[in-house]
Amino acid sequence: MSRGKVQYRQEFFDREYDAKTCYGRYWKYARKYRFRILVGIICGLMTATTLVPFYQVIQPTLTQVNSSETQVSQPPAEQVKSNGTKMPGWYKKVEKWAGVLGIKTEDEGGGMGGALVLLVVVIVPLVALIRMTLMYLNHYCLNWAAAHVVTDLRQDILEHVQRQSMQFFGRIDVGQLISRATGDPQSLQILTQQLLAELALAPLEIVVSISYIIWFAIVNNMMPTLFMIAVGFPMFMLPIVTVARRIRKWSKRTLERNSMITSMIHEILTCVKVVKAYDTEAEENGKYAAANKTLLKATLRTMRLSLAVGPCVETVGILLICAFVVWCFFAHVTLANVVPMLAPLLIIYKPLKQLSRMQGQIEQGRAALSRIFSILDVAMELPEKAEPVRVEKFTDKIVFEDVSFRYDTAEEDAVSHASFEIPRGKVVAVVGGTGSGKSTMSGLLARFYDPREGRVTIDGIDLRDAKIADLRMLIGSVMQETLLFNDTIEENIRYGTPSATHEEVVAAAKMANAHEFIMSQPEGYGRMAGEKGFALSGGERQRIAIARAILKNPPILILDEATSALDTVTERLVQDAINNLMSHRTTFAIAHRLSTIRHADLILVMEKGEIVERGTHDELYSLGGRYRKLCDMQDGAAKETAS
Numbered sequence: 001m002s003r004g005k006v007q008y009r010q011e012f013f014d015r016e017y018d019a020k021t022c023y024g025r026y027w028k029y030a031r032k033y034r035f036r037i038l039v040g041i042i043c044g045l046m047t048a049t050t051l052v053p054f055y056q057v058i059q060p061t062l063t064q065v066n067s068s069e070t071q072v073s074q075p076p077a078e079q080v081k082s083n084g085t086k087m088p089g090w091y092k093k094v095e096k097w098a099g100v101l102g103i104k105t106e107d108e109g110g111g112m113g114g115a116l117v118l119l120v121v122v123i124v125p126l127v128a129l130i131r132m133t134l135m136y137l138n139h140y141c142l143n144w145a146a147a148h149v150v151t152d153l154r155q156d157i158l159e160h161v162q163r164q165s166m167q168f169f170g171r172i173d174v175g176q177l178i179s180r181a182t183g184d185p186q187s188l189q190i191l192t193q194q195l196l197a198e199l200a201l202a203p204l205e206i207v208v209s210i211s212y213i214i215w216f217a218i219v220n221n222m223m224p225t226l227f228m229i230a231v232g233f234p235m236f237m238l239p240i241v242t243v244a245r246r247i248r249k250w251s252k253r254t255l256e257r258n259s260m261i262t263s264m265i266h267e268i269l270t271c272v273k274v275v276k277a278y279d280t281e282a283e284e285n286g287k288y289a290a291a292n293k294t295l296l297k298a299t300l301r302t303m304r305l306s307l308a309v310g311p312c313v314e315t316v317g318i319l320l321i322c323a324f325v326v327w328c329f330f331a332h333v334t335l336a337n338v339v340p341m342l343a344p345l346l347i348i349y350k351p352l353k354q355l356s357r358m359q360g361q362i363e364q365g366r367a368a369l370s371r372i373f374s375i376l377d378v379a380m381e382l383p384e385k386a387e388p389v390r391v392e393k394f395t396d397k398i399v400f401e402d403v404s405f406r407y408d409t410a411e412e413d414a415v416s417h418a419s420f421e422i423p424r425g426k427v428v429a430v431v432g433g434t435g436s437g438k439s440t441m442s443g444l445l446a447r448f449y450d451p452r453e454g455r456v457t458i459d460g461i462d463l464r465d466a467k468i469a470d471l472r473m474l475i476g477s478v479m480q481e482t483l484l485f486n487d488t489i490e491e492n493i494r495y496g497t498p499s500a501t502h503e504e505v506v507a508a509a510k511m512a513n514a515h516e517f518i519m520s521q522p523e524g525y526g527r528m529a530g531e532k533g534f535a536l537s538g539g540e541r542q543r544i545a546i547a548r549a550i551l552k553n554p555p556i557l558i559l560d561e562a563t564s565a566l567d568t569v570t571e572r573l574v575q576d577a578i579n580n581l582m583s584h585r586t587t588f589a590i591a592h593r594l595s596t597i598r599h600a601d602l603i604l605v606m607e608k609g610e611i612v613e614r615g616t617h618d619e620l621y622s623l624g625g626r627y628r629k630l631c632d633m634q635d636g637a638a639k640e641t642a643s
Contacts, residue, residue: 012171013378015370019362022369029152033145040141040196047134048204050127135201142196150189153372157181163381166448167408175263180371183258188368195361202351202358209344216340224331250302252367257295264291302364382450388467394474394555394586395459398422398445402454405444414440416609417454420602424555427587429597431630432606438590441606442558445588446475476554478581480592482541484533489518490525492533493547500551512547512577514540539574546577557582559589594631603627
């Protein structure tokens with residue numbers, strides 16, 4: 001991200017996926033929880049069917065109430081029969097049980113007004129209770145499944161990202177990657193919880209209601225009225241179709257700008273020392289405020305579009321219902337006939353409104369899924385053969401055979417035609433200026449990268465043929481930039497060797513000259529190291545890293561010399577710890593201070609990716625070439641500092 005202005009940087013792996021692809025792949029994750037999803041859907045479908053009893057009693061009840069004034073002397077059953085409208089079959093059973101409970105369904109004159117009391121006191125609460133129970137199970141099962149699916153997605157993202165080579169991490173914005181791995185799945189979980197629940201309930205509620213309207217129109221010979229409903233009903237969908245594309249567009253921008261915010265926070269907090277040193281808090285706050293405003297703009301635009309769909313659907317619905325009432329008036333449709341058709345239309349307003357939001361939710365989910373699957377489709381991991389060669393010990397030598405390597409974004413090789421050997425138990429050091437290829441060489445040895453040409457072998461086995469886990473167990477690294485986890489000192493030393501006992505941790509710390517400073521604090525080995533070891537000094541962090549490598553006890557070491565930025569006393573402690581670590585091990589050392597590698601068995605001098613000189617210290621110094629110039633330059637600088 002540019003530090004000069006606020007803008008979203010499209011990642012190199014970003015792709016666009018259609019809805020079918022997004023949700024098809026999403027279903028592959030959801031399929032594992034299909035039983036819960038099925039139960040939730042069934043409960044949703046059953047919830048929709050609870051509308052049927054309401055619809056069945058509307059017309060008979062209205063007819064009975066209207067006719068009770070003229071037929072008060074007739075028994076209830078005869079009233080219903082005389083009006084040609086029958087109560088549903090289950091009504092008699094409810095009426096019988098109501099009598100057992102002492103609820104009268106008839107007044108003293110035999111009128112049917114009591115049916116309304118029965119409807120309210122018995123049927124409505126019972127059906128409502130069943131409906132609420134089914135709705136709870138519908139939401140719980142589907143939300144449970146959605147939460148598990150998103151958890152699996154998060155896990156897959158982390159595992160997939162960790163499999164990628166270091167080339168991938170050299171090209172991405174870590175803050176935006178964090179947003180994609182955490183924020184996008186979280187937003188997707190909220191959306192899918194609502195989407196699945198509504199998808200299981202709303203469509204069938206609409207189908208049940210419309211089916212009842214059609215049945216009622218056919219039974220009561222109201223086909224012209226049904227035709228008017230059929231013509232007007234599709235107009236409900238106009239706002240949904242109109243706004244859907246714009247919702248997806250701005251949903252994607254919201255996610256992108258949210259990831260930009262995460263990236264800025266990560267960058268500011270990671271570089272907080274630099275920010276404070278240069279007194280740029282106000283400037284960073286201003287940049288963050290500008291980024292926040294861009295996110296707010298996208299969020300509000302998405303919100304306005306999403307919220308506009310509901311009122312538009314509502315307005316269209318009210319107008320259509322008004323038109324329907326006017327039609328019924330001019331068509332001389334009675335109240336007892338119009339209400340049973342009007343009630344379902346009013347009831348399906350809510351599921352229609354849910355469906356109107358659903359399209360927006362589908363587009364928002366598609367935007368999040370596109371960003372997630374863009375990561376999951378990155379294929380920059382180092383390949384491992386189906387049956388790799390096991391390399392459980394190191395007995396002979398490491399060989400670089402005409403190795404060349406180039407980064408994806410570079411135009412020239414970082415390492416060019418490098419050939420040398422590292423016999424078991426020997427020390428090979430690499431020196432050279434910045435950008436000469438030293439660190440890339442160590443990355444090739446650790447198999448963070450694969451050569452473009454040539455090969456690196458260990459005991460004659462090409463690293464590309466070896467099992468990666470075995471290789472990692474054979475190699476230990478201590479880098480110039482020591483990274484610790486925000487955990488206790490003991491756990492940081494034990495990292496990579498989880499089975500180590502406390503006594504073994506202490507022994508490793510003593511060999512690394514770390515035990516004394518660790519025990520100088522009341523918490524001892526239980527002291528928190530802080531974010532990236534922030535609570536410790538540079539020398540303390542280095543000694544913790546050395547203790548970690550000693551505890552792992554690898555036969556091969558990669559050392560990116562850790563003493564170049566330390567004071568003299570601390571440097572001596574760290575160098576002693578490094579000497580303890582190097583004892584009886586094969587070492588590949590990147591040297592910044594040439595005085596620390598005088599006794600190396602082989603020194604390689606690199607320049608622009610090529611090995612330009614090689615030999616022991618005495619051989620290279622007497623040669624009077626590049627190595628001697630480096631030595632004289634450092635010796636001169638040391639004398640000036642001392643004076």
